[in-house]
Structures are given as structure tokens and as C-alpha cells.
Amino acid sequence: MRLSRSLIPTIKETPAEAQIVSHRLMLRAGLIRQQSSGIYAWLPAGLRVLHNIANIVRAEQARAGAQEILMPTIQSADLWRESGRYDAYGPEMLRIRDRHDREMLYGPTNEEMLTAIMRDSVQSYRDLPQMLYQIQWKFRDEVRPRFGVLRGREFYMKDGYSFDLDYASAVSSYRRMMLSYMRIFRDMGVRAIPMRADTGPIGGDLSHEFHILAPTGESGVFYDKAFETIDLGDDTYSYESQTDLDVFFDHMTSLYAATDEKHDIDAWSKIPEADRREGRGIEIGQIFYFGTKYSEKMGFAVVGPDGAKIHPEMGSYGIGVSRLTGAIIEASHDDAGIIWPDAVAPFRAAILNLRQGDATTDALCEKAYASLGDCVLYDDRPARAGEKFVDADLMGHPWQIIVGPRGAVNGMVELKRRRTGERAELSLEDALAKVRG
RNA sequence: CGGGGCGUGGCGCAGCCUGGUAGCGCGCUUGUUUUGGGUACAAGAGGCCCCCGGUUCGAGUCCGGGCGCCCCGACCA
Numbered sequence: 001m002r003l004s005r006s007l008i009p010t011i012k013e014t015p016a017e018a019q020i021v022s023h024r025l026m027l028r029a030g031l032i033r034q035q036s037s038g039i040y041a042w043l044p045a046g047l048r049v050l051h052n053i054a055n056i057v058r059a060e061q062a063r064a065g066a067q068e069i070l071m072p073t074i075q076s077a078d079l080w081r082e083s084g085r086y087d088a089y090g091p092e093m094l095r096i097r098d099r100h101d102r103e104m105l106y107g108p109t110n111e112e113m114l115t116a117i118m119r120d121s122v123q124s125y126r127d128l129p130q131m132l133y134q135i136q137w138k139f140r141d142e143v144r145p146r147f148g149v150l151r152g153r154e155f156y157m158k159d160g161y162s163f164d165l166d167y168a169s170a171v172s173s174y175r176r177m178m179l180s181y182m183r184i185f186r187d188m189g190v191r192a193i194p195m196r197a198d199t200g201p202i203g204g205d206l207s208h209e210f211h212i213l214a215p216t217g218e219s220g221v222f223y224d225k226a227f228e229t230i231d232l233g234d235d236t237y238s239y240e241s242q243t244d245l246d247v248f249f250d251h252m253t254s255l256y257a258a259t260d261e262k263h264d265i266d267a268w269s270k271i272p273e274a275d276r277r278e279g280r281g282i283e284i285g286q287i288f289y290f291g292t293k294y295s296e297k298m299g300f301a302v303v304g305p306d307g308a309k310i311h312p313e314m315g316s317y318g319i320g321v322s323r324l325t326g327a328i329i330e331a332s333h334d335d336a337g338i339i340w341p342d343a344v345a346p347f348r349a350a351i352l353n354l355r356q357g358d359a360t361t362d363a364l365c366e367k368a369y370a371s372l373g374d375c376v377l378y379d380d381r382p383a384r385a386g387e388k389f390v391d392a393d394l395m396g397h398p399w400q401i402i403v404g405p406r407g408a409v410n411g412m413v414e415l416k417r418r419r420t421g422e423r424a425e426l427s428l429e430d431a432l433a434k435v436r437g
Numbered sequence: 438c439g440g441g442g443c444g445u446g447g448c449g450c451a452g453c454c455u456g457g458u459a460g461c462g463c464g465c466u467u468g469u470u471u472u473g474g475g476u477a478c479a480a481g482a483g484g485c486c487c488c489c490g491g492u493u494c495g496a497g498u499c500c501g502g503g504c505g506c507c508c509c510g511a512c513c514a
Binding site for chain 2: 009011012013014015016017018019034036037092108109138140142143144146151155157159209283284285286318319320322323352354355383384385386387388389390391393402404405406414
């Protein structure tokens with residue numbers, strides 16, 4: 001994209017309402033604009049990040065055997081009466097009425113709806129197991145939204161659901177999702193740690209939360225340093241191998257990891273001091289096994305091989321996609337601005353034209369832009385160099401291709417790596433090769 | 438839901454106590470200048486001072502009632 005023709009409204013001063021760093025930077029870098037408390041509009045650069053994150057989720061979920069679907073945001077209250085959650089959920093659920101005075105709601109999660117879909121569509125044990133997910137907007141009317149997209153009321157979330165014939169199979173699905181989640185977060189360039197968790201209103205008896213480490217995280221976390229060097233490779237663990245999934249799960253759950261709420265001093269003290277790590281974490285995902293809670297209440301059963309009815313064992317699996325955009329910034333920034341991991345950056349690189357209007361410089365920039373295409377942001381504004389440097393650092397592009405008249409006459413540019421600050425004088429061709437990776 | 442704070446050009450704020458022509462910095466527009474880390478000068482544009490009501494000759498300012506937003510706590514993907 002050409003910055004001169006893009007709506008990426010960076011701002012110099014810190015908006016008064018933004019207290020934490022990711023919120024400030026998302027506003028300043030022109031990623032989002034607030035519309036109401038806890039409700040945000042996503043501008044072009046912000047939406048690209050959201051899509052990048054969602055696509056990483058899609059790719060790895062597909063490999064784990066999950067199918068993508070899309071369910072509506074608006075649901076019928078009747079559905080939730082079947083599970084008993086219409087009354088149980090409380091004021092976090094946004095309840096609305098349509099013109100015929102029918103009770104509706106803006107979905108905060110989708111166990112009921114998908115169970116109903118399955119009930120209508122699946123009758124035989126031969127059709128299970130199934131693993132389905134969607135990436136869709138949710139609404140939870142938080143008492144006190146804050147921290148920008150980290151605690152919005154409207155949020156973009158991946159929610160997945162597994163349906164299995166028996167407990168063993170359900171546990172296998174759960175373990176497969178745990179592996180998939182760890183790989184998803186790795187692919188985004190952040191380190192996540194699974195921690196045993198309470199199940200909350202979703203119900204059930206097996207649950208883990210995933211936290212990514214960030215100095216500004218909401219909760220204190222305690223973990224074994226082995227999490228810093230976890231091997232998640234395809235050669236080590238296969239989704240197809242039950243043994244692999246079990247080994248992986250045992251490895252994850254045998255290592256100590258707890259938020260401050262669940263911290264166990266005794267267990268902690270048994271870990272060699274050199275292996276203990278303390279930090280702050282932001283929850284970016286949670287997985288649950290909850291058995292037949294919904295399939296029984298909502299009358300979803302399949303006929304088994306012996307003709308008997310079987311209520312499928314279910315689990316659900318969430319990733320806060322919009323929250324991740326903020327969480328990644330919390331984990332990856334400096335005083336100058338965002339430092340995007342390559343995989344989620346809105347643009348792989350920015351081309352900084354330091355002398356807009358200088359024929360040689362312009363030509364070299366155009367060449368770079370034509371070569372890299374949509375994955376770069378070409379700063380072709382008639383602005384001063386300093387302003388372009390500052391904005392590029394703020395927006396956090398992994399690479400900056402700095403083109404000025406001094407080097408341009410020889411076809412040379414300066415390539416800067418945002419994360420390390422390293423710079424090198426290179427020919428344009430060499431710089432482009434590096435940016436392409 | 439308890440406690441606190443704030444609503445004044447796009448952004449950050451002053452003015453309110455003590456009522457009397459709506460200000461500052463940044464940004465924006467035009468020109469000159471400058472040109473490798475937010476240049477300097479000049480000239481401009483831009484404001485139902487959150488809303489409604491009251492007091493007053495006169496309200497951004499005082500009083501009452503709303504609405505919105507933020508922060509701390511409890512709660513939470």
C-alpha cells in the first residue's frame with residue numbers, strides 16, 4: 001500500500017483514555033478507533049493484523065483436523081433456555097428483542113447453537129468424531145471494559161467444539177487441541193504457557209488457560225523454565241498419533257505452571273530454584289472438556305453400533321483473536337512503538353522515501369514497491385525524513401527499507417531490522433532478498 | 438456493582454474557584470525555507486465549550502437532572 005493513499009492515521013500524542021501500552025500504541029499507530037466503551041473499529045492496518053492472526057489459527061486448525069464454519073452473532077433465547085444458561089449467564093449476556101418482541105441475544109459463545117446444529121444433522125455414531133470451529137465476533141457486556149482490545153465487550157474470537165463418542169476419544173481431541181494451540185501461538189511469534197484452570201460458566205472438569213508472557217500482563221505467572229525451550233515440531237509430535245498426543249500432554253502438564261490465583265507454594269518449592277521462572281501473563285486462550293453437559297440437556301444423541309443412544313462427549317476451545325493483537329504488542333514493543341513479529345505484522349516492511357520528489361530516489365522506491373507488492377507499506381508522503389522514521393518505528397514493521405538520495409545514485413539502500421535496530425547498507429536486490437526471507 | 442476523576446477546534450490541555458469579546462501547544466491548509474531521526478518563518482481554516490432545564494441583564498464558568506468516557510477495586514476470553 002502507498003501510505004499517501006491509506007487511512008493509517010498515526011498520532012503523535014497519547015490519547016488521554018489509553019492507559020496501557022498496547023492500547024496507546026494501537027491508537028497511535030492507527031490500528032483501531034474506539035466507538036463505545038469496549039467497542040472498537042478496526043482500520044486498515046489493524047484489520048490486516050487481525051486477519052493474519054486469524055489465518056494462522058485457520059492453518060494450524062486445519063492441520064489438526066478442525067473444520068471451519070460460521071454461525072450467526074444473533075441467537076434465539078429459546079436455544080439458551082434449553083441448556084439452562086439463559087438465566088444462568090447473567091448480565092454479561094446482551095439481551096435484545098426483535099420487532100415481534102421475540103427474545104434474542106448477541107452470542108457470547110456458541111455451545112448451544114452448535115449442539116443444536118449437530119442434533120439436526122448427525123444421527124449415527126459413524127458421523128463422529130467431529131471438530132468444528134468458527135472465528136466470529138462475540139459480545140460480553142463486561143462490567144468494566146478496559147485495556148483497549150484486551151478487555152473489550154465486542155471481541156473477535158475463535159471458538160471450536162469437539163464431539164466424540166466416548167471419554168477416551170474426547171480426551172484425545174482435547175490433547176490434539178492443546179498441541180494445536182501451542183503451535184498456533186508459536187507461529188504468531190509469541191511464547192504461550194498452558195496452565196490448569198477453572199472451568200467457569202462453561203462447565204466441565206478439565207480445562208487449561210494459555211497465557212503469553214508480557215511484563216504488563218494482568219496475572220502473575222509461575223512456570224518451569226522448560227517451557228522456554230518446548231519442542232513443538234511436526235517430527236516430534238504428530239496429530240495422528242495417540243501416543244504422541246499423550247506424551248505431549250503429559251510433558252505439558254507435568255511441568256509446573258500456574259497463575260497467581262492457583263499458585264501452589266509447596267509444589268513450587270519442590271522445583272529446583274534454577275528452574276523457576278516468574279513473570280506476568282495475559283490469557284489468550286482456554287480449552288475445556290465438559291462431557292455430555294450440553295448433549296444431554298439439549299437432547300443430542302447418536303445411535304451407536306448396538307442401537308443404543310449415545311450422548312456425545314464435548315469440549316470447547318477458544319482463542320481471543322482480537323485480544324491477541326493487543327497481547328502481542330504488550331509482549332513486543334519498545335519506547336518507540338510496536339515491534340511486530342514477522343508472522344502477524346500488517347506489513348513485512350516499510351519503504352521510506354527520504355526525499356520524495358528526487359527522481360533517482362523515487363525510482364528506486366518504486367522499484368522496491370513493485371517488487372514486494374502488497375506486503376509492504378510505501379511511505380511516499382511528502383514528509384520529512386524524521387517523521388517517516390518515527391512513524392515506521394511506531395507502526396512496527398519488521399523491516400525498514402530506507403531509501404535516500406545519497407545511496408540511491410548507486411542503487412544502495414539501508415535496511416533496518418526493527419527488532420534489533422541493526423542497519424546495513426545493501427544493494428536494493430540484496431535488501432529485497434532479506435525482506436522476503 | 439462500590440470508590441474516584443474527566444467531558445472546551447482532529448489530538449493534548451488552560452480558562453470555571455471570583456459569571457462579562459473562547460485561549461495555548463501540536464496537527465491541518467497555503468507560501469517561503471529546510472532536507473537522513475517529528476525544521477524555521479509567515480498567513481489562514483476550524484469551536485451547538487457533552488445534553489436538557491434553572492438562576493442572571495449576561496453562563497464554558499453558578500445550581501439541578503441526564504448522558505458519555507476513563508481510572509482503582511470486585512468480576513471476567
